[in-house]
Amino acid sequence: MDLSLTTRQEGNHTVVVVGGEIDVYTAPKLREQLIDLVSGGSYNLVVDMEGVEFLDSTGLGVLVGGLKRVRAHDGSLHLVCTQERILKIFRITGLTKVFPIHSSVEDALAANE
Amino acid sequence: MPTVELRFAALNGHVRTARMIATAVSRRAGVPVGATDEIKLAVTEACARAVRVNRRHAPQAPVHVALTETPDTFTVTVADRGQAGDEVAPGPDGGLVTASTLLDLEPESTAPPWWSEPADDDPAADSAGFPPGLGLALIEGLVDEVQISRGADGIGTVVAMTWHTGAVVPPSVPAL
Numbered sequence: 001m002d003l004s005l006t007t008r009q010e011g012n013h014t015v016v017v018v019g020g021e022i023d024v025y026t027a028p029k030l031r032e033q034l035i036d037l038v039s040g041g042s043y044n045l046v047v048d049m050e051g052v053e054f055l056d057s058t059g060l061g062v063l064v065g066g067l068k069r070v071r072a073h074d075g076s077l078h079l080v081c082t083q084e085r086i087l088k089i090f091r092i093t094g095l096t097k098v099f100p101i102h103s104s105v106e107d108a109l110a111a112n113e
Numbered sequence: 114m115p116t117v118e119l120r121f122a123a124l125n126g127h128v129r130t131a132r133m134i135a136t137a138v139s140r141r142a143g144v145p146v147g148a149t150d151e152i153k154l155a156v157t158e159a160c161a162r163a164v165r166v167n168r169r170h171a172p173q174a175p176v177h178v179a180l181t182e183t184p185d186t187f188t189v190t191v192a193d194r195g196q197a198g199d200e201v202a203p204g205p206d207g208g209l210v211t212a213s214t215l216l217d218l219e220p221e222s223t224a225p226p227w228w229s230e231p232a233d234d235d236p237a238a239d240s241a242g243f244p245p246g247l248g249l250a251l252i253e254g255l256v257d258e259v260q261i262s263r264g265a266d267g268i269g270t271v272v273a274m275t276w277h278t279g280a281v282v283p284p285s286v287p288a289l
Contacts, residue, residue, distance in 0.1 A: 025125040056157045
């Protein structure tokens with residue numbers, strides 16, 4: 001399955017809903033989306049990963065790149081993920097210390113009010 | 114002899130194919146369902162690394178994947194044709210460094226050096242300044258056994274990843 005991306009506005013946050021597989025081949029598409037959002041002035045991002053079936057280190061790199069970009073504008077990047085197989089990758093790398101990870105978009109938005 | 118062998122051109126688009134084949138063969142080999150996600154990620158990391166290494170040193174050379182099952186193990190080897198030691202970050206004990214150590218995200222660290230660098234706008238740089246070797250470091254956390262060796266003819270690196278598929282050995286019980 002390829003990567004799917006949709007975005008919507010929730011107050012002053014932009015929610016990016018990601019589905020499918022984020023790997024070395026598809027990650028550039030997510031990278032472009034995050035760069036476009038930041039270039040367009042969206043500095044508070046919530047990336048909803050509940051529909052993600054696979055994530056590799058390239059995908060992690062893209063998320064870290066996105067986080068660096070929004071931070072350069074005093075923004076934020078929150079993740080929504082409850083899937084154990086995806087969370088495990090964040091734990092193995094220690095990146096759970098870098099990303100705020102929430103169990104729902106509502107929680108992510110509330111946490112960043 | 115490997116159960117299934119695969120050679121693919123060093124292109125990122127083929128990494129998914131290798132992942133799907135490894136997943137299908139591992140299921141047939143009776144690998145526990147819980148290990149399938151680990152195999153998918155480890156094979157992806159190993160193949161993506163091999164693609165990068167080949168593209169740097171031997172862009173025309175294919176990446177070679179061999180999937181081998183025995184009654185107790187499932188082994189995936191991924192071989193590149195690059196320079197020995199490329200994208201291999203050895204740990205202090207001669208084994209592989211762990212991902213969290215490599216990223217300097219151990220509990221005592223505060224701001225890892227890669228972290229403070231601004232985001233790179235080079236479209237080819239999707240690693241966000243991650244140190245080379247992260248792929249193998251991740252594999253170290255996913256696999257029961259991992260061995261790194263030189264290619265048989267002295268060229269390239271072979272990453273051999275083994276999962277134990279046999280019956281789980283019960284904890285030793287004192288004899289009555």
